[in-house]
Amino acid sequence: MGRQASANAVAALPIVNGVGPSYLWLPHGSGGAMIGFLIAQFPAVGEAAWRDRMARGQVVDGAGARLAPDSVVRSGTRIWYYRELEAETAIPYQEQVLFQDEHLVVADKPHFLPMAPAGRFLRETLLVRLKLRLGIDDLVPIHRLDRETAGVVLFSSNVASRGAYQSLFQKRRVSKAYEALAAPLENLAWPHVHRSLMVEGTPFFRMREVAGAPNSETSIQMAGMQGELALYRLQPHTGRKHQLRVHMASLGAPIANDAFYPDAQPCRGDDFTRPLQLLARSIAFTDPLSGKEREFFSERRLVYSE
Known part of the structure; x- marks a missing residue:
């Protein structure tokens, strides 16, 4: 399948x-x-759509030369094209820009909004919305949140300083704090540290815990009650896919409205009434350029209803 152009790919x-x-x-x-070749590679698109894209000059080779239906497929080369969706679900929630300077954009992502184009989402993504809103074509996420998770996320807007900020995450020099609503856990001493070996599960989008040397660690603190649910503060010390969701489910307190854990639930389609009760509350780090301590907080709140 095709890939979205990355920060290092020179797009044609x-x-x-x-x-x-x-x-x-x-x-x-x-x-x-x-x-x-294109029909075989992307059977869901169809011949008429590919011919139309080619007629509009939207399929080119690595040098930017337009490709036609009868152009020869040259193995080992790269072609470029635009993804198009006939229909795209509108996400009825708005992101917020918490901070912006010449290097960073800090956004407060709502639940349900994907980070970047993939699958059935293209324009209704945080990355595309911010590019249009801020007029910054060369905007790149430095880290990611699941579509289901809301909260603080950082973007780089400057190629020259991008590597310095990306290295903070690679070297684990970023402190992230989350909040979650889940059933109360009665017999744990707080804070509780949960460690486990996480591997890919079944179906493909899930993760699972197995026996072995841990590769994931989360510090968990119960912070109070909201009705019948407990409010937890979670600090991941590693960044495994779905780590917080898997760890809470493993403890017997899956995060409220989690459709993946402990068991995968039937697809809810575009039901926006039951957001996952997980929020990236804050992110903190020492700025690699200025040396100043920086911390950003989400302005959102978790609100659970049956």
Whole structure:
């Protein structure tokens, strides 16, 4: 499948309305006409759609030359194209910009809004919304939140300083704090530290815990009650996929409205009435450029209803 252009990929097509192009490496041993290759590669798109995109100059080779239906597939080369969706679900919640300078954009992401284009979301993503809102084409997320999770997330707006901020996460020099609503845990001493070995699970989008040397660690503190649910403060010391959700479910207190853990629930479609009760409350670090201590807080609150 195609990939969205990364910060290091030199795209042969420009960003249009906040949406960058995707690319695909043509596999070795391939050949024949381009239209046949694309139909086989993306059967859900269809021949008519590909012919239309080509007629509009939206499928090009690595040098930016337009490709036609009868263009020869040259194995080992890269083609560029724009993803298009016939229909895209509108996310009825608005992001907030908490901070912006010449290097960083700090956003407060709402529940349900994906970070970046993928699958059935393209324009209704935090990255594309911010590019359009701020007029910054070269905006790149420094870290990510699940679509289901709300809260603070950092973006780089300056190529020259991007590596310095990315290295903070690679070297684990960032302190992140989350809040979650879940059933109260009665017999734990606070704070409780949960460690486990997390691996990919089944279906493909889930993670699971297995026996072995831990590769994930979360500090958990019960902070009070909201009705029948407890408010927890979670501090991940590692960054495994779905780590907080898996750890809370493992303790017997899955996060309220979690459709993946402890068991995968039937797809709710675009039901916005039951957001996952998980919030990235704050993020703190020593600025690698100025040396100053920086901390940013979400302005959102968790509110649970049956």
